[in-house]
Amino acid sequence: MIDIENRWALVTGASRGIGLRIAKALANKGCKLIVHSRELQGTKNLLDELKAAGHEVYAVAAELDSIADVQRLISEVRALSNDHLDILYNNAAMMTKYQPTFEPTEEEYRISFRVNTIVPAKLCDVFLPGMIARNWGRIVNVSSGINNQPQLMPYSCSKAALERYVRDMIPTLQGTDVLMNLLDPGWLRTDLGGPEAPDDPDSVLPGALVPVLLEKDQGSGLLFCAQDYAR
Ligand SMILES: NC(=O)c1ccc[n+]([C@@H]2O[C@H](COP(=O)([O-])OP(=O)(O)OC[C@H]3O[C@@H](n4cnc5c(N)ncnc54)[C@H](OP(=O)(O)O)[C@@H]3O)[C@@H](O)[C@H]2O)c1
Known part of the structure; x- marks a missing residue:
């Protein structure tokens, strides 16, 4: 596994849940970290804790x-990192409500694709x-192992499209030490x-760091399941 000390890393959706764990783990590996959430208040405790730890x-x-917020986010990340972002952890996502099959609205599809697919793809681009x-x-x-749940179709379709983005970018990255992969957190x-979920959020580690710590020859377009490393 490689050394990522002093690498610039951005974690989206770092205020809670999985992103919070990933952000702490990257900080502990010595990354210079940029954490994202909707409001600065959302990551204040995390920021205080990590700063206090040096x-x-x-x-x-x-x-x-x-669109305006995302453009500002990009500008701020460029300025903070001196346009030198090394690690992008596209973790933030939203899920539409569980509802009867055939009933999601166009707006639910739109916002799911916007937040879960278009913005992560834009940040990659x-x-x-x-x-x-x-x-x-x-x-x-970050994708999902969701399967055969048409009640959550906008969410699952948006993750499927994100997976397609990653896989179709493989030829562009071939031969480089730039790796882009997928995580299913469980x-x-x-x-x-x-x-009702079976597993504790802490169980996303150490698996969530595996795709960050890959050697060059391990390649892109792979789906890592965090729970494979948890037990
Ligand atoms: N938990 C699971 O069982 C599970 C399973 C499969 C995949 N995943 C994936 O794992 C990732 C993290 O999920 P989680 O369970 O940790 O979710 P979570 O606890 O609900 O946290 C979601 C994070 O994303 C941010 N976020 C959500 N909507 C946003 C928006 N419109 N604009 C900006 N930020 C937004 C939230 O920021 P604020 O705090 O500011 O709202 C928060 O930091 C997601 O990609 C999810 O699809 C989770």
């Missing part, structure tokens, strides 16, 4: 359904060229996963 960490806020030019980068896009008791 980590270099900054917070940015953006509603991912807002923005930061991949710099990573390729420097010949180093790690991107993890079904965890977060706000999104709900109280």
Whole structure:
């Protein structure tokens, strides 16, 4: 496994749940960290905790359904990292309500694709060229193992499209030390996963770091299941 000390890392959706765990783990590996949530208040405790422990960490806020917010997020990340982002952890996502099959609205599809697919793809499009030019980068896009649940169709379709983005980018990354992969965290008791989920959010580690710590020859387009490493 590689050394990521002093690498610049952005974790979206770091205020709670899975992103919070991933952010702490990257800080403990020595990354210079940028944490995102909708409001700065959302990551304040995390920021205070990591700073008190001596980590270099900054917070940015953006509603991912807002084009203006996402543009500002990109500008702030570029400024903070001196346009040198090394690790992008596209973790933030929203899930539409569980509802009868055939009933999701167009708006539910729109917002799911906007937050869960278009914005992660946009962040990849923005930061991949710099990573390729420097010949180093790690991107993890958080997907889901959701399967055969038409009641959550906008969510599952948005994750399927994100997986397609990752897989179709493989030829672009071939031969470089820029790796882009997918994480299935498992079904965890977060706000999104709900109280009935079988696993504790802490069980996303150490698996969630595996796609960040890959050696160059391990390649892109792979789906890592965090729960494979939890037990
Ligand atoms: N939990 C599970 O069982 C499970 C299973 C499969 C996949 N996943 C995936 O794992 C990732 C993390 O999920 P989680 O369970 O940790 O979710 P969570 O606890 O609900 O946290 C979601 C995070 O995303 C941010 N976020 C949500 N909607 C946003 C928006 N419109 N704009 C900006 N930020 C937004 C939230 O920020 P605020 O705090 O500011 O709202 C929060 O930091 C997601 O990609 C999810 O699809 C989770």
